[in-house]
Amino acid sequence: MAKSSIIGIDLGATNLKCALLDNDLKIKAKNYFNTKSFDNKLKLIQGITDSINNFILLHGISRNSVSGVGIGLPGPVDTFKGVVHFLPNIPGWKEVRLKEILERKTGLPVFIDNDAKLMALAEYRSGQAKKYKNALCLTLGTGVGGGLIINGSLYRGGDNAAGEIGHLPLNEKGPLCPCGGSACLEAYIGNASILKEARKLFGPRITLEKVSALAKANNSKAIDLWIKVGERLGIALSGVINLLNLDVIVIGGGVSDAGKVLFESVRKTINLRAMSVQAKRVKIFKARLGNDAGIIGAGFLVKERQIR
């Protein structure tokens, strides 16, 4: 019997998103949960299990017709062994054999991976990086994460830890970073750092959404703030494209909603700082799949693994 459904799950520190997808990865049904509403690791795993089982029950699907469950997680994952090493922003997860646990609980094939990698896979297979052989897809949010497509496939590196664009040093010396390093890009343009700058300019009640709105309304302080973020990102990306001669860089995550002023600053900085051949080659796009990128990437993970 042909497999006709895939379940895609995107676990974030804020939301647990679960979706029922058809074989073309169109979303048939979607459930959001507040991640913090699950008291601990065991309850969160049970929540994921229940969500999977509910899709099957409520939609009258036979378990045999589900080709698999794909899950993106916000932290380092051994995708081949199916182990979550740890989740920096969700307490209690350490070396969790999630694939094995969920396969036992659901009777379905389960595949897990890092969420930024799955977003990159989704943008490559069906978003803004489609048809480009060499791409960096990055998300600007609390963390600055990324996934690399190299020679047309997701590049993992020796420990499935590649893609950490947020931890490129931007200066020889600079602010400490939670990763243990210092002067990392994330320490300058992660949400917390941008918000700190914004509070100096606009007072304690400002939010990044408001800074974006102010910039769109031509507030010069807000515009300058996003230009500075774009310059810093552009300097780091100049190094990446000099090294990798990429075809495309796709930028997503909440901060990317700052829009035109941010993207223009990134592009201008790359033209100024990167080597001319590399700068000419690379396209800079806003991510297309938005909030669904993680779910769809999880669906692609299932499709790619099941083929092997």
Added chain:
Amino acid sequence: MAKSSIIGIDLGATNLKCALLDNDLKIKAKNYFNTKSFDNKLKLIQGITDSINNFILLHGISRNSVSGVGIGLPGPVDTFKGVVHFLPNIPGWKEVRLKEILERKTGLPVFIDNDAKLMALAEYRSGQAKKYKNALCLTLGTGVGGGLIINGSLYRGGDNAAGEIGHLPLNEKGPLCPCGGSACLEAYIGNASILKEARKLFGPRITLEKVSALAKANNSKAIDLWIKVGERLGIALSGVINLLNLDVIVIGGGVSDAGKVLFESVRKTINLRAMSVQAKRVKIFKARLGNDAGIIGAGFLVKERQIR
């Protein structure tokens, strides 16, 4: 008839090295020429042609038994079209169809590529990066160049321009770089910059070889100078391994002869600045093939292309 010989050529701004190699890339004969002894581009191309023809004549080889000529060049090259875009340190080369010209002059298949890429290929196939899937091989000299091995093959990027580790920004602001950017790694640790520092410490007649000798004789100023070079290189490499989760970094070129003090400083900086998983994975080695890396890489280029 089985092909039994390959000709490998490494054109540098200082030396033109030509070698006759057997099918296992063992060097059978080698000629060095002073690149500057050729007055212009046409004479240099004729010099390369003569050198190829002389090997065949002097060693009594039939032209049919030569599987090809491989050539490494110090600048951007379209390896597939066989065109040299330009050579920053050898005047008069602009969009030269070198493959076509030499094939006509010699009657042999000719393959050309950027020299840093061929050094990386050589270290990957028969040097310190052997058996590692993901590697960066870099050369520290007048320029800071590099070649990447990704998933077990030479990574080129969209324009065959990947690998430019020398042009990773080390700071947001810093000295201008000949590439057009600023604060590039090469602007801090290229030969000229190190020599400038050394002259401040040891007077105008110092050479980098002497600084290395002084460091080995425990001169603390010389040691500090190499430690600083190692720190700067280590910071840039921390970003690269965070991004690429590499298995190995191989360092060659004249500056790498500074030896232990330099390599220890690089390693220490990586342990301090890079993410722990990535830092634990990566090995840092000195290049093994030394002066012959370019010639041998040119030989591997012929072998890889002829198989297709």
